[in-house]
Amino acid sequence: MADNTVKTPMLDELEKGKWPSFVKEIKMAAKKSPMAQDLLGQLEQSYNEKIGHWKHGGIVGVMGYGGGVIGRYSDLPDKFPNVSHFHTIRINHPSGWFYTSKALRTLCDIWERHGSGLTNMHGSTGDIIFLGTSTPHLEPIFSELTKEGFDLGGSGSDVRTPSCCVGPARCEWACYDTLALTYDLTMSFQDELHRPAFPYKYKFKMSGCPNDCVASIARSDMSIIGTWRDSIQVNKDAVLEYASKGMNIQKDIVENCPAKCMEWDGKELHIENSYCRRCMHCINIMPKALRPGKDRGATVLIGAKAPIIEGALLSSVLFPFIKIEPPYKQIKDVVAKIWDVWSEEGKNRERIGEFIQRVGLGNFLEAIEVEPVAEMVAHPRENPYVFYEEYFEEDEGEEEEK
Amino acid sequence: MADNTVKTPMLDELEKGKWPSFVKEIKMAAKKSPMAQDLLGQLEQSYNEKIGHWKHGGIVGVMGYGGGVIGRYSDLPDKFPNVSHFHTIRINHPSGWFYTSKALRTLCDIWERHGSGLTNMHGSTGDIIFLGTSTPHLEPIFSELTKEGFDLGGSGSDVRTPSCCVGPARCEWACYDTLALTYDLTMSFQDELHRPAFPYKYKFKMSGCPNDCVASIARSDMSIIGTWRDSIQVNKDAVLEYASKGMNIQKDIVENCPAKCMEWDGKELHIENSYCRRCMHCINIMPKALRPGKDRGATVLIGAKAPIIEGALLSSVLFPFIKIEPPYKQIKDVVAKIWDVWSEEGKNRERIGEFIQRVGLGNFLEAIEVEPVAEMVAHPRENPYVFYEEYFEEDEGEEEEK
Amino acid sequence: MPEAMQERLTDIGPPKYDKFLPPIIKENYGKWAYHEVLKPGVMVHVSETGKKLFTVRAGSPRLISVEKIRNYADLADKYCDGYLRFTSRNNVEFLLTKEENIDPLIKDLRTIGHPVGGMQNSISNIVHTQGWIHCHSAATDASGIVKSVMDELIGHFENMDLPGKLRIALACCLNMCGAVHCSDIAILGVHRRPPKIDHEHLYKTCEIPSVSASCPTAAIRPVVVNGKQSVEVIEERCMFCANCYTVCPSMKLNDPLNDGVSIWVGGKVSNARHEPMFSKLAIPFLPNNPPRWPEVTTAVKDLVELWAKNARKYERMGEWIERIGWPKFFRMAGIEFRKEHIDDFKHAGLTFKRSTHLTF
Amino acid sequence: MPEAMQERLTDIGPPKYDKFLPPIIKENYGKWAYHEVLKPGVMVHVSETGKKLFTVRAGSPRLISVEKIRNYADLADKYCDGYLRFTSRNNVEFLLTKEENIDPLIKDLRTIGHPVGGMQNSISNIVHTQGWIHCHSAATDASGIVKSVMDELIGHFENMDLPGKLRIALACCLNMCGAVHCSDIAILGVHRRPPKIDHEHLYKTCEIPSVSASCPTAAIRPVVVNGKQSVEVIEERCMFCANCYTVCPSMKLNDPLNDGVSIWVGGKVSNARHEPMFSKLAIPFLPNNPPRWPEVTTAVKDLVELWAKNARKYERMGEWIERIGWPKFFRMAGIEFRKEHIDDFKHAGLTFKRSTHLTF
């Protein structure tokens, strides 16, 4: 069935238009790969029938690893035998998604030998995705990859491939070294990454400043977002330069400050830093004039996830500010405690964010031995249903509290 | 026990200080009333022991009424026999809490004859509270009150005494006649007010404008808050006058506008009324210059309550804007439907706000036959758990929807 | 009795309000053009017709004797042709048409111990409830605390020296009859021990299923004690709301040793500028210390002064805290943040800090 | 095999990033002073040392062939000493030290069909997922919609003519792998019919207790069908989340007739100005209409243009809507507000409008 002349009138439509076409990519791959060819055929059928043609994933993988491969089988194997197996491989990308042309070509060569020649650069979690191969190729791919210095990413109930923004490599606002931390955590947690043993997945994402260019607060169980504790660095002349070039400092900057902590008298920009929320807006708009302070570190947040099952969550503050320096002890210590508690008491398929909601943040903090601080909440409780834990005993008199 | 020389050293402390003293009031009453005298004694004991001495209320009342009296018994009847019964009577106040000296004296005379001589002017719901009498006096009080044109207020699972802000009687901002509506609803629902037949209490509160001077949005099952649909009325000269007298229109008014819909160029105040949220701030600050528009009516909101049991609720929008004119058909129609549905399907002790939360606002609206509008929500849903009710059937083809 | 029933008036409702409106109000009803606050506790409403109505507002303890009401009536006769009203915060307002009567009235009010004020940017009366005066549920007294706090704050009642209005309310138990949940400062009576169950009487006085159902945290289960139907409370699930006690007298929570007061801040009701807000927990527990509750009065006073000093013009307590953030509020107020402050009820997750908007 | 295992490398982790950093980055790592966007898709980062790094960003369909990757590699060799990177939104970035290489690179990129842009106040690439290309769960395709929408919006990718950034994301089912829940505009594949249960196979492939437990609304109960253990779904409790299908292949929700797409707006991730926000439901359902999903592309385009026209400078979609209010947004967008828009999940009550802040 899978011949090179299969008609794909629907998909051909998607070769038109100015945005680069994934159909062209598949067709490009299909020149060499029968898998890509059959993918095209099956996809055309999906477009006609308005339904996917993949079966519920099966468990496949490489020896000794519990994740990194997503098994996939066509439900039309007779019609499209070359995609009867069409597994994807998740390959841990280098932090910051930097490559040399050489490294890319190496990856391409391996994948051309063993798979469809189609990739995602990259998957939503951050991995290099090799899109479509069959079970017998898994081990060879793996050994060729490792020989070239690459390893698999996560899948299943494990640590997922940590990822980070470009950070100090190319950004003036990075408040800590996102790439170094990402690499360090990835290496430290190789076992947890490759051998699922948690109640569910656990994702790390590192952003160098509150702009959060890897969307860590929306999609990682632990979000580490750079910030500073001291005052915004101001270059007064540069402020005046922006003003003289036509920027309306009052309207563009001052009136957009969520903390309402700035004043502009036409000459000087005054920032009441003790009220500044580190939102980045003023810095974003005047990069030449303003910079984050010098006492830099990060806010560590916990618990983001997509909606399934208890509703989507954003990460929330765990440590308002910590210094981020190797060997990253504070982070690793708390991670160890969190995993202990969650592995012990978490339900199957319960993300850490849901777990915290179920047991209560206060109880969770006690379990991981972190002191509650006001920064952890948007506001204190509104309901009066307080589980008071201190009280007086009749015979003790009023002096001692429990 | 109840003799006039009982010592109340604790309470005596509270006769000191500049704020008017309730202890003085009780002592004033105690000159004539042994009940007030014993109340003093029992209260002193409470102050010493840090605990109240009232028993859980019993059911007492007047014939044919299910509410209006709160039964109360001392748990120290031997020590304080005159408060062994100490029931309160809730008397429906005149809308707006207006009185003549004559009316007040009439009430005082009745109460002196039959009770402690102590009152609350007024209770939190709005009633005149006669504080402390015994069961045999209930019928006489009732018949004397009704003879003078007064009737009981609500208690138990009934309509509670509706109350309202001073409104058009003395306020320039009243967008509808709060007193008239309050009186009309009170009269229309006499049966529901006096004979508890609901799952739980149902409170109405009427405020003439969004300043909400009866806190209706926080404490009534149905909150009717005046507003306007057209543009704020501006007296340009008066604006200039405020400015010339030193008001900083930019800072005080414009920058406090939550809709950010005002502009001030030093001469004229421009309001983009289609964005105005009717918050009242600018009007509040410049009462001589700005007034609510002319097309006036009210927003009707539903469901406020105190925390017990599912957590406190604020009322939320049911009708964004309706005209409020006798015979108030739209309000009464919807109230009738609401009571039907709630009486049928509400659980015991479930306020309407909790009921709506349980069955879902969308379903509730269907049941009371009100169309959903965007004004009812602060924002649309964030979770994707949509109960789609329309879909295609296999055999129908795609033309017909369910 | 049938005869009695027949002549008995019922369902007549309250007197119609217009019977009690002074002529100036009847004539200018709905025609008021603007108002001005002339001095603390005194304002004038000017009608489109040019007519002026003066209002003098006096503080009241709310719990008043018929004597006092007669005093009010006398003053109304003397200065206001017999017309007066009460406010939604239980103050008394005298309605004058003669400006020259204002000062004599104020003088007479002072003589009988009633301060004039509570208008505009001031602290008005404390909305409150019954406490040990009349309620079986009370975890604290109402009138005593109110008196003590107002004695401290009366300067802010008699002056208009604050950034905006500040509304204080008190409720003596979680039923929150004062609807304190949307107050700038709320004083709330709290229990801290689970119900003490009277197994001897429970089966006679209470319906077991409705008792179990009453508990928001499902802490109550049926059990048999000494052969009698009763209930037990899973203590670590109980958060002392006393809803079980409301439906069942045999589950008393009142406890002299552990009852007390919590302080909540930042609520508001009006739609002015910011939408209405609930109050949030500031101080989880202060002891009942009659007759003057010094810990409570100090705490409230400190909060008022902190806000007064730091808020911008027009900023209500909650608006101010929203601008500076809760962590900063806790630091400035010197209040320790504790586990109790963290919500753990149904919507707790939504109160977690889901951003990096932090101050240091 | 033991031998094979022995030489087998495992747990080596990814290559260390610094192996792939160009010299200019190694030298100026952490020393960048500021950046400037020179023109659409081109920016320069200036180091404290004075060194300049130019970045050219090109749009990518993400699903790319090894051919295309080799094209990129060739261009990197030609203009960037072989260095390039990908972005968190799957664009490709070429890292240049020679300013004169910028325009030739852009020209070559255009030749192979890759537009340059996506920076600053523009629309960048659409974060998306697998769809019918690879996933069993997909309620719609991903790549096809993304291509169709970007064809419409490419003008806003290639120009910086918008009030602020606009981030679009697509996920093909409620699992939301694209983490679309915080996007300015989110396109989300949805089912509208309950699972069709394969009673023949369920007992072999699925654990009944975990299937029952998987349902957020407790719509699933165990039942015996034709003598086989299976489950049934209480249809009116099902909101089509497909979580049961994730744990059990015998509960398929995919349905050509009723699957389609919903549109969500107003989310954001950054902390700039406003705290991060979830996206909210704008359009409950649009049909799957391959190959170009005209209803979806039109809807997205209209939303973009509405925002572009009406938002103030720097206002992200959600900030704009928050200022004008949702009712006004619905009116302006001409979208009918329906029951589906009203939240009815766990925290629904908190989404009700609890104030009178309304526009008319």
Ligand code: SRM
């Ligand atoms: C490949 C990828 C989408 C993509 O095209 O980029 C993907 C694909 C799948 N995801 Fe995902 N997820 C991918 C990133 C995400 C993200 C985004 C992220 O990691 O930043 C999320 C949202 C964030 C989060 O974790 O909450 C995400 C939330 C889910 C969920 C939601 C349940 C949950 O709360 O975890 C599921 C369902 C599940 O786990 O059972 C899921 C499940 C799946 C499965 C395994 C389908 C399933 O039900 O078993 C998909 C396999 C598709 C396939 O056949 O290839 N995927 N998934 C992404 C991984 C690529 C990579 O490794 O780089």
Ligand code: SRM
């Ligand atoms: C007298 C009054 C307090 C006061 O000093 O002003 C009062 C007193 C009581 N309230 Fe209340 N409530 C009073 C206004 C309120 C308000 C405020 C309002 O109506 O504006 C609220 C909050 C708003 C609301 O309705 O949610 C209020 C919420 C409650 C609750 C909370 C449960 C609920 O959600 O309804 C209870 C408990 C109950 O109903 O079981 C309650 C129960 C009670 C009981 C009957 C005690 C009980 O558990 O049976 C109290 C009798 C005290 C006594 O011995 O006199 N009372 N109660 C107020 C009525 C006076 C009047 O008629 O004018």
Ligand code: SRM
């Ligand atoms: C008399 C009274 C209505 C009544 O029918 O009894 C009343 C009367 C007026 N209110 Fe009020 N309000 C009254 C309770 C309230 C309440 C309810 C409450 O406190 O429980 C509120 C909501 C409080 C809250 O938000 O928590 C209330 C929020 C306002 C506001 C909004 C203030 C703000 O910035 O949030 C204004 C406007 C202003 O003052 O600028 C206002 C303005 C007014 C004006 C100026 C209206 C007018 O033009 O006549 C009246 C005199 C104000 C003053 O006292 O400064 N009134 N006002 C109530 C007096 C209570 C008292 O004795 O102190």
Ligand code: SRM
């Ligand atoms: C390259 C990249 C990081 C990476 O490691 O890959 C990146 C790079 C930069 N971001 Fe970003 N952001 C990148 C994804 C993001 C994301 C994540 C996302 O879109 O999924 C966000 C959060 C988006 C959100 O809020 O939904 C993000 C929110 C920002 C913001 C905040 C914008 C705002 O007003 O909300 C800024 C500041 C600005 O642009 O003024 C910013 C600023 C920047 C700067 C100017 C930082 C710098 O000084 O170098 C970089 C160029 C910006 C530009 O494209 O206009 N970056 N940036 C990502 C490019 C993605 C792409 O291909 O388009």
Ligand code: SF4
């Ligand atoms: S998150 Fe901050 S540090 Fe990282 S790339 Fe974005 S702007 Fe730069």
Ligand code: SF4
């Ligand atoms: S970073 Fe944000 S909060 Fe801080 S001063 Fe700048 S604009 Fe204001």
Ligand code: SF4
């Ligand atoms: S609610 Fe409005 S109309 Fe009523 S008294 Fe207050 S300010 Fe006047």
Ligand code: SF4
């Ligand atoms: S009423 Fe409020 S929202 Fe409307 S213009 Fe005045 S300040 Fe702005």
Ligand code: SF4
């Ligand atoms: S708040 Fe509680 S204790 Fe106080 S009156 Fe109301 S029910 Fe009674």
Ligand code: SF4
């Ligand atoms: S006090 Fe409240 S939480 Fe405790 S048992 Fe009673 S009802 Fe339950």
Ligand code: SF4
């Ligand atoms: S969003 Fe759903 S359908 Fe799309 S890749 Fe993820 S799990 Fe598969």
Ligand code: SF4
């Ligand atoms: S689709 Fe979701 S709601 Fe429906 S039965 Fe499955 S798990 Fe339950």
